[in-house]
Amino acid sequence: MxxxxxxxxxxxxxxxxxxxxxxxxxxxxxxxxxxxxxxxxxxxxxxxxxxxxxxxxxxxxxxxxxxxxxxxxxxxxxxxxxxxxxxxxxxxxxxxxxxxxxxxxxxxxxxxxIGRGCLGRPWLFGHLVAAFNGEPVPESPPLGFVGQQMADHCRLLAEHLGEDHAVRDFRKHTSWYLTGYPVGGEARGNFSKINSIAELDHLIAALDPTLVVVPGGERIRRGHTNGxxxxxxxxxxxxxxxxxxxxxxxxxxxxxxx
Ligand SMILES: Cc1cc2nc3c(=O)[nH]c(=O)nc-3n(C[C@H](O)[C@H](O)[C@H](O)COP(=O)(O)O)c2cc1C
Structure with missing residues (x-):
């Protein structure tokens, strides 16, 4: 245009x-x-x-x-x-x-x-507020916190879309939330196939809540990369x-x- x-x-x-x-x-x-x-x-x-x-x-x-x-x-x-x-x-x-x-x-x-940077990292906006206010920017959260966010996010989505649709949509979000956390390919694969919130909760419960993001993990591209x-x-x-x-x-x- x-x-x-x-x-x-x-x-x-x-x-x-x-x-x-x-x-x-x-x-x-x-x-x-x-x-x-x-x-x-x-x-x-x-x-x-x-x-x-x-x-x-x-x-x-x-x-x-x-x-x-x-x-x-x-x-x-x-x-x-x-x-x-x-x-x-x-x-x-x-x-x-x-x-x-x-x-x-x-x-x-x-x-x-902000575009792709907030995919699986909704706390980025809080980090931006801190940075622009000249305050220290928190570290990326440990996986336990990420899991809680996933559970909350999917439930909020289900309020809008219904559980079935929300869970299908949320599969891609799980990959973004887990980006940079060394959870292993099998766990990622399981998250990408969830069929219910109960299944999501079950997988989250099996994660090590103390895991932290690998150095530079925040910068691993998420979302579109093509062109x-x-x-x-x-x-x-x-x-x-x-x-x-x-x-x-x-x-x-x-x-x-x-
Ligand atoms: C999930 C998602 C949805 C987006 N939707 C739109 C949109 O509706 N309109 C638009 O102009 N750009 C949209 N974008 C593009 C972003 O606004 C942004 O221009 C692009 O991702 C480049 O910024 P980034 O390098 O920070 O990702 C979207 C990006 C993402 C990741």
């Missing part, structure tokens, strides 16, 4: 206009562009600011890059320098609280957005970048992506 500035502007204007009677601030998050030769993030940020968006966030990768390589924090700094009237948030590769401080120092951004990808756009999409016609509904999913 950001590759077509008039279309982007029209959409942001419509959203901001629609939300403003209700006092709802609109925020926008975007990537650097489609690929390294088609970067759009500076102009996107400027258009967002002009159209009354309350804050913007940059995932400092291109769509083509997907999740490959490292996020380009220099781009966040460029965006922050170019957009001065609204908060600019940085996103990409914050795995630990110290990374957030480094990003702010490197880019001068006004805040950070680069081939970006597929609707036929002729780049022929007229001034065009403000919304893409056909059937093509919208081809354009989406965090």
């Amino acid at each position: 950001p590759v077509k500035p008039n279309l982007l502007r029209a959409i942001l204007r419509a959203v901001v206009t629609g939300a403003s009677p209700y006092g709802i601030p609109v925020t926008a998050k975007f990537r650097m562009g489609i690929h390294d030769e088609l970067l759009t993030f500076i102009r996107t940020g400027q258009i967002a600011e002009e159209e009354g968006v309350a804050a913007i966030a940059l995932h400092a990768r291109t769509a083509q890059q997907h999740y490959a390589g490292t996020a380009n924090w220099d781009a966040i700094a460029e965006l922050k320098a170019a957009v001065t009237g609204i908060p600019v948030l940085g996103n990409g590769d914050i795995w630990e609280a110290a990374d957030a401080l480094k990003m702010v120092e490197h880019t001068n951004c006004d805040g950070v957005v 680069p990808i081939r970006v597929i756009l609707p036929e002729g999409y780049l022929d007229n970048l001034d065009d403000a016609t919304p893409p056909d509904d059937g093509h919208v999913m081809a354009l989406s992506g965090g």
